[in-house]
Amino acid sequence: MASSSSKDAVVLDVDGHEVRVSNPEKPYFAERGIRKIDVVEYFVAVGGGILNALRDRPTTLERWPGGFFEGARLSTRVDNTGDAFYQKRVPKNAPEWVPTAHITFPSGRTADEIAPDSVAVVAWCANLGTLTFHPWPVDKDDVESPNQMRIDLDPQPGTDFADAVRVAPHVRELLGELGMQGWPKTSGGRGVHVYVPIRPRWTFPEVRRAVIAFGRELERRLPAQVTMSWWKEERGEKIFIDYNQMARDRTIASAYSIRPRPNAPVSAPVDWDELPDVRPEDFDVRTMPARFRAVGDKHAGLAEHAFGIEPLLELAERQAKDEGLGDLPYPPDYPKMPGEPMRVQPSRARRSTSGSS
Known part of the structure; x- marks a missing residue:
């Protein structure tokens, strides 16, 4: 240079x-x-x-x-x-x-x-x-079909990075059971992101549905640690799997991005095995170049894989059939989507119901 x-x-x-x-x-x-x-x-x-x-x-x-x-x-x-x-x-x-x-x-x-x-x-x-x-989780030559599935482990009030890290091995285990691999990174804040390369043959609603199915299975296995509730009042002190990060036009800060916080932290790709031993503050504008020179890009392997999401779509079908679990709310600025439940905060819905009785 x-x-x-x-x-x-x-x-x-x-x-x-x-x-x-x-x-x-x-x-x-x-x-x-x-x-x-x-x-x-x-x-x-x-x-x-x-x-x-x-x-x-x-x-x-x-x-x-x-x-x-x-x-x-x-x-x-x-x-x-x-x-x-x-x-x-x-x-x-x-x-x-x-x-x-x-x-x-x-x-x-x-x-x-x-x-x-x-x-x-x-x-x-x-x-x-x-x-x-x-x-975006798409290539510019095919902007309608995501080629990455992104799993966002989002700590809620009362939880922190360490809680997200404790959930991460279960994410890895479940992906393995589905015949998939994920590449983790720190968010640069309190969260953990896991990227899964997928074949670009599905639509945004289908990939979002796959993430919902994944999150629900993780919640079933870890009910005290994980939540899929869109409504903050129902999440509790748990890790929220932010499935709407796979909605169209929703994005996650890229690896190596700088986050606007006083210590200039960056989002850092890490190995699964080193994740339990790192802290978000380990990686910043000053320290990341040396790490990059020493270990290279921990996400380089992403480009060498592309998994199918058929097992997750089949899981979604079973969840719907056996448990009656359908779609979940989209963000409030989105148009109403087919099959989506009402976007009404539960406490507000209860007040409305009691007021009309």
């Missing part, structure tokens, strides 16, 4: 492309002394790994153009006055070498999203203030 610089910018040569980094000395994680140029150089240092995670996938950018600081917050649909924002459409000033993928959102609206094919594209996005990359 060659570079040239002036007072106001640094130009990096990345994969044969010139990537201009404006305001390179701008603080991005002031408490750690991490500057904008450090963020860009971090992504270049782990370039082979993050490109494995993003290559040819439509990717939403989580942009923090002012860096992360105490009190910083993300804009939302309701309040767009935050310090950071999600960018789904490719910026108008993108170089011609930045590829895109045409995708359709649940609302029916469409967009051309960045679909990285080089580390230079990742570095260019980092110059825009991108800390976290959110890739």
Whole structure:
């Protein structure tokens, strides 16, 4: 990675492309002394790994153009006055070498999203203030068929990373029984993500249904530790299997993404056997490049496999037949889906029922 610089910018040569980094000395994680140029150089240092995670996938950018600081917050649909924002459409000033993928959102609206094919594209996005990359579980050549099943172990209040780690071996065991393999990573926060490569022949609703079946079986085996309840008031102090991460347009922070927290943590691929001994804070912008040089990309094997989800769809059929278990609610911003139950919070439904009696 060659570079040239002036007072106001640094130009990096990345994969044969010139990537201009404006305001390179701008603080991005002031408490750690991490500057904008450090963020860009971090992504270049782990370039082979993050490109494995993003290559040819439509990717939403989580942009923090002012860096992360105490009190910083993300804009939302309701309040767009935050310090950071999600960018789904490719910026108008993108170089011609930045590829895109045409995708359709649940609302029916469409967009051309960045679909990285080089580390230079990742570095260019980092110059825009991108800390976290959110890739779709599809390839840009077939955006209707997921080729990854993503299992999100999401600690609820009263639980933490250690609780998610205790559930993880059971995820591995169940996948093995189904003839599948998973690749775990830290979320960069309190959770654990497990990626399962699958054949791209199923629709989003089918893959989501497979994750629901998987989560329900895990909940049956670990009722004191795991919950599949969409409603927070019913989850308790358990690990929620966030099945709606497989709904269309829902994404998970990629491996090697930086998370907007004071210590600049990153989402780290790990081996199953080392998972019990790591902590989320072990992996950050400062420490991950050395780990990457030493051990390489722990998710490199993902690309060598593609499993069928037929056993999970068959499990879903049995759950429906034997236990009467159908679909579960989609996120509130989604159109009503066929077979979906009512999106009514249980306590509100009880109040409505008692009020009409």
